[in-house]
Amino acid sequence: MVLTAATLVALTLYVSLGVVGVQLLRKRNGWRLVGGILVVEAVLLLAAQIALSTVPFGIGEPLIRVPLRALLTQALLSLAAIGGAAAAVYVGRHWLGQALPRARGRRAAAGLLLALPVVSALGMYGMMRISLPPRERERDPLKRQITLNSGFESTVFVQGTMDNPTTITFAPDGTLYIGDISGAIWAAADGDQNGQAESMKGWADGFRLLVGLAWRDDELYAASSGKIEALRDSNGDGQADQRRLVVDGLPSMVLMPHSNNGLAFGPDGRLYFGVGSTTDGQVEREEHAAAILSINPDGSDLQVFARGLGNSFDVAFSASGDLFAGDNSPSGGVAGEDYPDEFNHIVEGEHYGFPYFFGDPPDNGGTRGALANFPPHSAPTGVTFYNGATFPVNYRDSAFIALWARGEVAHVEVAETSGGEFLSRTSTFGSGFLYPIDVLTGPDGNLYVADFGTSAVYRITYNANKDLGQRN
Template sequence: MLALVLVIAVSCKEGEDFWDSMIPETDKETTTAQVAGYVFRPALAPANEANERQLKVPSGFQVSKFAENMGQPRMMVVSSSGRVYVSDREAGTVTMLMDADGNGMAESSKVVATIKQVHGLSIYNGKIYMVAVNEVYVADMNGDGSLGQPKMLISDLPDGGQHPNRTIGFGPDGMMYLTVGSTCNACAEPNPENATILRANADGSNRKIYAKGLRNTIGFGWHPETGELWGLDHGIDWLGDNEQEEEVNQIKQGADYGWPYIYGNGKYNPADRPKGDTTYQQYLQKTTLPTLTYQAHSAPIGMVFYTGSQFPAEYKNDAFVAMRGSWNRSSPVGYKVVRLHFENGKPVRFDDFLTGFVIDNNRSHFGRLAGLAVHTDGSLLVSDDTNGVIYRISRQP
């Protein structure tokens, strides 16, 4: 466990509202802000039975281990036959898991692809698509679940920098969507494709920027009823314990979500001013603000809409989000799975769903969560890339 306190001082004129009055619209006046920043990384504890018993889910649910000793499992997809495919970016592998007897535990594990820094996965039209830092691949899925030789579709995605974890999905329009995070915490990116969501044809051609100003939207998906695209964006670090909050955004073509200059519900980032003669207010006018926000530094990773039939009916078409957990605040937040409620097709609130990974009075943890997938049996799978475990949440018999 590492703890560090950093104070950044940058000033502003006095006024009634800190963010409006202390950050001038242009650089003709002094900008000053004082921010208290922290590094706090809880120690890693084992995912043993004693710790697993501390996990909490809502009444009527249970949590168990679907697979363990998985290295650093990240993103997951499930085929129509119930085979689970898991990426491990550090190992550069995609592994297939199978629970043939339906007892809730995978009894077989096989590496089916080896691709350097592979991360995001998506199944579309009977093929599996895999994205690494710079490349997108597609492979045929054989009858036994093994994969054919991966074929490269894209080779020139932007370099990763601070956020190299690409994700991929296919929309109701049959188009490929790719997330490309920023190379930095907050900066003007020289490559316009960084801090965006890209859209391309299924064969990788005709790639264009779909939306921008998104610092790192790893988790995204289309609402099963409305077909609208939603994503969770990572907030800027080093703005304090409770800034910048994580954002829930409806992702629309051509929209700009403000990073790195505007964040939250219209706040100015004091360390990064819009370029040229553009004022903060002018940039704010063209910024699409979030629909909902969540505790800063929680680090949303995986997101999946629940379309299974095992959970109660009220869970249908809500989303689950894996909050990986903080490092840049004085006490840990995140380290959990939350339920994002949708009403009339719009997100309205969060509730805890799987908690208990932070132990020892917030000094240790035994899981930083990453990927989510709904299994064909309706259970929810959750990957932890620190202890190499995939958890399964199901209804109690």
């Protein structure tokens, strides 16, 4: 409520001062200059307010989180109030020009012009602080309180240098490769195997919306906006020097920030990935959007594997070779209804409901239901199946999935029935992250979580001596 009121007041002030500035442009002498400066300041401040309220920070939320379109509608309906405020400022300008000597009036006008951007900037900063939920205010990963299941501990494997991680993958030699929001790929090496990277070096750059990495042989496949490329370091100098296009022309950023997403190689050798929808809950017209696709590593034979998925940010295979993916539902439905986000067992040729059904569809809906549901707006991102040997047996071949908007990592136990269907049980494994965006099993058998916003990758280990459940 406070944020909404503050935004309306700011919009009213900027529009009113712009109107006054236009009026002053009609005057002579120094007032014309004052009017010009006032108009420029009003336009710049109005643009800044709109940008901070509408443009996502990275691939997250705007810095000022208000329903700006609704507020603009309210502002238009409040023109009388805006006009009144403008009239008050206009009268004040006349008072400055008539009641004060000319020199003092100009000094007062100059003070107003200097104070306006300062006061407005402080107001915008205050609104940004109010917009941030408490869990988002601490950006130092070493100071965040990460809560995990009994027996598990978290440490920071690597932090800084990169500009907020978006995707992670391990190379065959155990080096962690990290894609970040700036479009760069970094190589983080833990040479002494002490659980913390000693070095992080730039390996490649020049990508736009880099959200997927996967190794195959000596090539690193990278998914960025509308395309997938394969990179190689042919001379062993620690930087990619060969880069080939696997596929391009994929639907991307038609609906922000939906694009082609995370990558995983299947047991058949094909590369699998999701592509987000181009509409927010309307019928999808793009052949290769709102779907899971697969392609040969050489870029041939692009196929649609499954449809009806609004935005599957990542895909992962279980030990049995079954494919799974999270899915982000639209922002809202009829009468503001919120839809659950999903975790799905992806079966070839099936339709998963988008844009008709979400969560558990009706029996006669003709679509496949979710294996597990998450609360609306959880925003499931990275997913992995645990294939290590250091965690307790109940975690083996079960899924971990990052829930971006909740700051959590969920644990999804899956079991196959005699009929080939899957059952699931979902619980919160970890919380206290800022924006967990990817999760991965490492070659050391531990879990790695990329956290957007803290520019860090956490390493999660298990210590049986601290597991209260094992000791009881």
